Amino acid sequence: MHVYMTNGTLPFLIQLEDKHPNIDFYFMKNSDGILAYYEGSKKKVFASGRSYQTIESDGNIQPIGFVMMDHIPIQSDSKPVFEEQLPKLKRKLLKAPGLYAFRILKQRRQNVYLILSQWDKEASYDAWQEQNSDLFVKKPAYFSNRRFTQAYYIIDEETLNEHRK
Numbered sequence: 795m796h797v798y799m800t801n802g803t804l805p806f807l808i809q810l811e812d813k814h815p816n817i818d819f820y821f822m823k824n825s826d827g828i829l830a831y832y833e834g835s836k837k838k839v840f841a842s843g844r845s846y847q848t849i850e851s852d853g854n855i856q857p858i859g860f861v862m863m864d865h866i867p868i869q870s871d872s873k874p875v876f877e878e879q880l881p882k883l884k885r886k887l888l889k890a891p892g893l894y895a896f897r898i899l900k901q902r903r904q905n906v907y908l909i910l911s912q913w914d915k916e917a918s919y920d921a922w923q924e925q926n927s928d929l930f931v932k933k934p935a936y937f938s939n940r941r942f943t944q945a946y947y948i949i950d951e952e953t954l955n956e957h958r959k
Contacts, residue, residue: 795851846900869905893912
């Protein structure tokens with residue numbers, strides 16, 4: 795499975811739904827703007843954006859909730875070492891109360907991994923993070939740069955309908 799994301803204005807991104815009715819788009823917002831997300835075949839519908847290969851996946855993305863994205867740049871020769879750690883992360887995520895879905899993704903043409911997790915609410919993520927603070931306490935040697943996180947909220951159907959008018 796492939797995952798695609800792009801940023802833009804909500805009115806522009808909503809138009810993509812009209813052009814591609816067979817694709818389930820999810821629209822997310824944070825203080826930086828709006829993100830469009832979809833999963834699917836190898837065909838990319840975004841003129842510009844990011845594409846990812848799915849490494850691990852569980853659950854279905856929901857039309858509501860809180861999404862955390864952890865971007866982790868990895869040195870190319872250290873990918874196997876990093877990927878050895880992924881089953882431990884998956885086991886911990888699967889036990890998390892309030893988790894709807896997660897994806898462990900690798901950005902195509904770059905050595906950046908993305909851990910996307912969707913939660914019923916931000917407090918569920920915070921509780922899980924507090925209990926699992928040992929996962930990425932320090933920058934491991936295989937990180938090529940500093941990791942960073944982005945938090946989003948799924949844009950609810952009511953808000954989307956207001957912008958469709």
